[in-house]
Amino acid sequence: MSETNQKSNSLLIIVVAAISIGVGIWVSQTVFKTPAAVPKNLEATLLDKSKPLTAFNLIDHNNDTFNLESLKGKWSFLFFGFTHCPDVCPLALKVMQNVWKSPELKSLTETNLKMIFVSVDPDRDKPKLLKSYVQYYNPKFIGVTGKSNEIDKLTNQIGILYGFDEPDENGDYNVMHSGQIILIDPKGNMRAVFSPPLSPKSITRDFIAIQKFVEDNS
Amino acid sequence: MNKILISLFIFIASVNTAFAETANKTQPSLIFKNIVIPEAPPVASVMVAYLNITNNSNTKQTITKITSPQFKRVEIHEMSMSNGMMNMKKMKTLTIKAKQKISLEPGGLHVMLIKPIKPLIKGNTVELTFMLSSGELNTINTQVQIVD
Numbered sequence: 001m002s003e004t005n006q007k008s009n010s011l012l013i014i015v016v017a018a019i020s021i022g023v024g025i026w027v028s029q030t031v032f033k034t035p036a037a038v039p040k041n042l043e044a045t046l047l048d049k050s051k052p053l054t055a056f057n058l059i060d061h062n063n064d065t066f067n068l069e070s071l072k073g074k075w076s077f078l079f080f081g082f083t084h085c086p087d088v089c090p091l092a093l094k095v096m097q098n099v100w101k102s103p104e105l106k107s108l109t110e111t112n113l114k115m116i117f118v119s120v121d122p123d124r125d126k127p128k129l130l131k132s133y134v135q136y137y138n139p140k141f142i143g144v145t146g147k148s149n150e151i152d153k154l155t156n157q158i159g160i161l162y163g164f165d166e167p168d169e170n171g172d173y174n175v176m177h178s179g180q181i182i183l184i185d186p187k188g189n190m191r192a193v194f195s196p197p198l199s200p201k202s203i204t205r206d207f208i209a210i211q212k213f214v215e216d217n218s
Numbered sequence: 219m220n221k222i223l224i225s226l227f228i229f230i231a232s233v234n235t236a237f238a239e240t241a242n243k244t245q246p247s248l249i250f251k252n253i254v255i256p257e258a259p260p261v262a263s264v265m266v267a268y269l270n271i272t273n274n275s276n277t278k279q280t281i282t283k284i285t286s287p288q289f290k291r292v293e294i295h296e297m298s299m300s301n302g303m304m305n306m307k308k309m310k311t312l313t314i315k316a317k318q319k320i321s322l323e324p325g326g327l328h329v330m331l332i333k334p335i336k337p338l339i340k341g342n343t344v345e346l347t348f349m350l351s352s353g354e355l356n357t358i359n360t361q362v363q364i365v366d
Contacts, residue, residue, distance in 0.1 A: 083259075083261070083262060083263070084262075084263050084264055085264070086264040086265065086266040086295070086306075086328065086330045086331075087266050087295075087297055087306070087324060087325070087328055087330075088297065088304045090256065090258055090262075090266070091324055094256075094365070094366065098366065129261055132259060132260070132261040133259045133261055133262065136258075136259030136260065136261075137259070161301065161302050161303050162303065163303065165306075168308070170291070172332070174305075174306045176300065176303040176304065176305040176306070177303055177304060178302060178303055178304070179303075179304045196304075196325070197325070
């Protein structure tokens, strides 16, 4: 038995062991896959079970159809409000603008993210106005509105509330509405809710964790 | 002679007004600080002003009206949660107790600036005049700014 033979035997053992470990890891990760842990310390409310959205038929700020299919293929952040809103909506859109700009999401924003502002006030928020309004915050942002019954099809299943006050002596009226941002996954499932006070940092951090959790489990 | 008398009268009147104004300016009842008017989309029909108001006087002060040459109307609104929705209520007046400070800030009270006469962008000046129930007027000027 030469020294060379002994060396090649040892090498063979090492190679076999390495392959075995590799195969073992691969089998455990694929065949006996354990679900990824639910992210901890989220400020967002992650739904226990994803909620598949059902059909609705709205229009975007270019007057093109915006429906359930429009929500598929990318992650979507949705906020519901109205352009005559002085306080809550501009703040929420500013938060969405800052989430979009955050360096951690740079690779995602171009390819895998949508920011959507749904106006629940279609009488005043026509597509042209909506377009100028949302695109002030970012040219990629999407304004959506439509017939009230179609808006309700979306808001009812997401749990967004809104209502109209009586017009004042000038004919102006306020719209009461929920202040949450809703997160929809690329398959059109509602995944999480971000509640006020909204912070771009915590939304970005939570979104990255939720996205990883969903992708690891799919 | 008449001309001299009239001139004298106008002079005395203007000096009096100047003194009165100086007195008012040196000791206004309300002090306005940290005024912020965030820039809004140029198509926005409303803007908002946030600020701190301190009542420097020994009696309560009530703001009864706010006007601005840059807006059709100015109102004070209060944001609150009602049935899970953000709701906004117009306030007819705003009373600040003696020596008290109040903050008009996001999610609470704010000055709502309705229908800009022309779109306002960063750097444009907004003039706001606060009228008090005592008749006192306080005018402040601030510039629209970008707030992140």
